Amino acid sequence: MSLERSDVEKIAHLARLEIAEDDIPEYAQNLSKILDLVAEMNQANTDGVEPMAHPLDAVQRLRDDVVTETNQREHFQQNAPQVEQGLFLVPKVIE
Amino acid sequence: MHNKTIAQLSAALHAKEISSEELTQDYLDRIEKFNPSVNAYVTVTAEQALASARAADKYIQAGSAGPLTGIPLAHKDIFCTNGVKTTCGSKMLDNFIAPYDATVVTKMTDAGIVMLGKTNMDEFAMGSSNETSFYGPVKNPWALEAVPGGSSGGSAAVVAARLAPGSTGTDTGGSIRQPAALCGITGLKPTYGSVSRYGMIAFASSLDQAGPMARTAEDCAMLLQSMVGFDEKDSTSVDRAAPSYTVDLDKPLDGLRIGLPKEHFEEGLDPQVAKVVEAAIDEYKKLGAEIVDISLPNTSLSVPAYYVVAPAECSSNLSRFDGVRFGYRCENPKNLEDLYKRSRGEGFGPEVKRRILIGAYALSAGYYDAYYLKAQRSRQLISNDFKAAFENVDVIMGPTAPHTAFNLGEKADDPVSMYLSDIYTIAVNLAGLPGMSVPAGFVNNRPVGLQIIGNYFDEARLLNVAHKFQQVTDWHDQAPEEFK
Numbered sequence: 001m002s003l004e005r006s007d008v009e010k011i012a013h014l015a016r017l018e019i020a021e022d023d024i025p026e027y028a029q030n031l032s033k034i035l036d037l038v039a040e041m042n043q044a045n046t047d048g049v050e051p052m053a054h055p056l057d058a059v060q061r062l063r064d065d066v067v068t069e070t071n072q073r074e075h076f077q078q079n080a081p082q083v084e085q086g087l088f089l090v091p092k093v094i095e
Numbered sequence: 096m097h098n099k100t101i102a103q104l105s106a107a108l109h110a111k112e113i114s115s116e117e118l119t120q121d122y123l124d125r126i127e128k129f130n131p132s133v134n135a136y137v138t139v140t141a142e143q144a145l146a147s148a149r150a151a152d153k154y155i156q157a158g159s160a161g162p163l164t165g166i167p168l169a170h171k172d173i174f175c176t177n178g179v180k181t182t183c184g185s186k187m188l189d190n191f192i193a194p195y196d197a198t199v200v201t202k203m204t205d206a207g208i209v210m211l212g213k214t215n216m217d218e219f220a221m222g223s224s225n226e227t228s229f230y231g232p233v234k235n236p237w238a239l240e241a242v243p244g245g246s247s248g249g250s251a252a253v254v255a256a257r258l259a260p261g262s263t264g265t266d267t268g269g270s271i272r273q274p275a276a277l278c279g280i281t282g283l284k285p286t287y288g289s290v291s292r293y294g295m296i297a298f299a300s301s302l303d304q305a306g307p308m309a310r311t312a313e314d315c316a317m318l319l320q321s322m323v324g325f326d327e328k329d330s331t332s333v334d335r336a337a338p339s340y341t342v343d344l345d346k347p348l349d350g351l352r353i354g355l356p357k358e359h360f361e362e363g364l365d366p367q368v369a370k371v372v373e374a375a376i377d378e379y380k381k382l383g384a385e386i387v388d389i390s391l392p393n394t395s396l397s398v399p400a401y402y403v404v405a406p407a408e409c410s411s412n413l414s415r416f417d418g419v420r421f422g423y424r425c426e427n428p429k430n431l432e433d434l435y436k437r438s439r440g441e442g443f444g445p446e447v448k449r450r451i452l453i454g455a456y457a458l459s460a461g462y463y464d465a466y467y468l469k470a471q472r473s474r475q476l477i478s479n480d481f482k483a484a485f486e487n488v489d490v491i492m493g494p495t496a497p498h499t500a501f502n503l504g505e506k507a508d509d510p511v512s513m514y515l516s517d518i519y520t521i522a523v524n525l526a527g528l529p530g531m532s533v534p535a536g537f538v539n540n541r542p543v544g545l546q547i548i549g550n551y552f553d554e555a556r557l558l559n560v561a562h563k564f565q566q567v568t569d570w571h572d573q574a575p576e577e578f579k
Contacts, residue, residue: 007456017451031452041396
């Protein structure tokens with residue numbers, strides 16, 4: 001499996017991850033090597049094997065739909081890069 | 096005092112031979128003196144530690160103390176600690192003050208533990224050498240030019256260098272067991288779901304599991320006891336009463352059936368490491384165990400399947416780091432997309448980026464069946480191998496890692512070669528089983544670990560099997576010369 005520059009650019013966009021122009025060839029090379037390693041699993045015949053969802057076959061636990069947390073907005077927003085009046089600020093989205 | 100185990104320190108505290116405050120100060124002094132040479136702590140919480148120690152001393156004086164009251168401990172910097180910087184080894188969280196405690200931290204604090212600080216780790220627990228940390232690599236106390244293993248490299252190094260009697264770690268593909276092996280200490284990864292993941296910064300949620308790291312199996316048993324338990328805040332927490340991990344530590348091993356998987360002794364294993372492991376198996380024969388040759392035929396699928404499942408889950412988990420609500424934000428973003436891309440591009444290091452990209456690729460439209468589904472099917476085959484093996488044996492043994500600690504920089508440019516460092520540990524995470532690493536000897540003064548794998552929820556037996564070995568060997572008692 002060999003990834004091209006355009007593949008890396010496409011995945012990086014999907015992941016909203018900036019990769020410096022000069023670093024792309026190295027990423028393409030390393031990611032291709034990792035995908036070659038991953039391709040070794042194609043040697044196994046997995047026809048009819050159920051995909052494993054959980055090691056103990058556990059299912060999602062349900063709980064009553066009630067409020068259990070208290071509002072700690074100010075406490076949690078202390079870690080935010082930019083807030084105003086309890087709102088998280090980001091660059092203008094709508095022109 | 097710093098050469099005593101947690102069990103011995105607990106006895107000394109209860110006999111009032113030393114106070115927790117004195118003990119804590121002793122460790123803080125050692126950290127100040129030795130941490131610069133190993134870089135194992137990223138944060139030292141000296142004032143908070145001394146305050147907790149004084150509180151612990153009051154409980155001890157009042158006679159209401161538990162076995163861990165007043166015992167100093169280091170937490171891996173992946174666990175959220177209320178009011179204390181929690182970085183996960185990343186620039187992304189360099190400014191993050193956790194607003195709450197992880198359940199593991201709460202439970203251990205309630206048990207009377209004194210937190211000395213937070214330990215260095217591979218960025219977001221992605222690495223096997225601790226070289227991917229934003230804060231620089233940890234050095235192996237046994238050979239400062241060598242890596243300590245990873246991702247819980249700092250947690251292993253603080254125990255080996257006697258900068259804490261025990262620590263917490265997390266293990267997604269070997270991140271407790273491999274550094275424990277490379278640093279000559281004891282570490283245990285419990286059954287998936289035993290220890291709460293709440294407040295433990297997520298890497299691959301179907302594999303992540305926290306566990307104890309210490310000098311001995313007995314100490315690990317004491318720590319594990321305080322860590323396990325159902326937590327409704329973790330959706331995959333198992334609701335099951337925990338047994339006592341200490342009561343059966345001394346049970347004789349007569350008739351214990353030990354399986355040796357031939358796939359763990361094949362090509363790729365350093366012959367000198369193999370010799371050390373075989374000598375350890377011989378000790379078990381002397382203890383009355385029966386050796387059974389077994390096969391785990393799908394072993395070769397484990398690293399490939401892991402490098403789909405773990406990156407896929409990581410790319411999903413790490414999407415929360417968006418530069419908006421917490422964590423790093425780039426300077427002067429042009430627009431929202433630029434803010435996302437540059438905050439993530441500048442905040443994450445190369446290994447984390449590689450894994451996010453692999454995960455995003457494997458999950459992208461048209462590739463899901465060929466990668467993620469195929470990996471989950473392979474995972475079932477790997478798990479079936481263990482199920483079949485445990486019908487005939489009680490535990491499975493082999494080397495924890497194919498080699499001893501390698502030198503800093505040796506594998507840093509070759510991710511695939513680094514990944515193969517976890518070849519014997521990864522399958523255990525994929526199957527959700529418990530596993531341990533126990534010091535078994537040395538090759539050229541670098542430690543070798545023996546891996547012991549158990550059936551689901553069989554941690555008490557693992558600890559018993561490890562403890563009996565430590566009663567007849569002294570590998571776990573040895574300390575690196577510079578840190579004695």
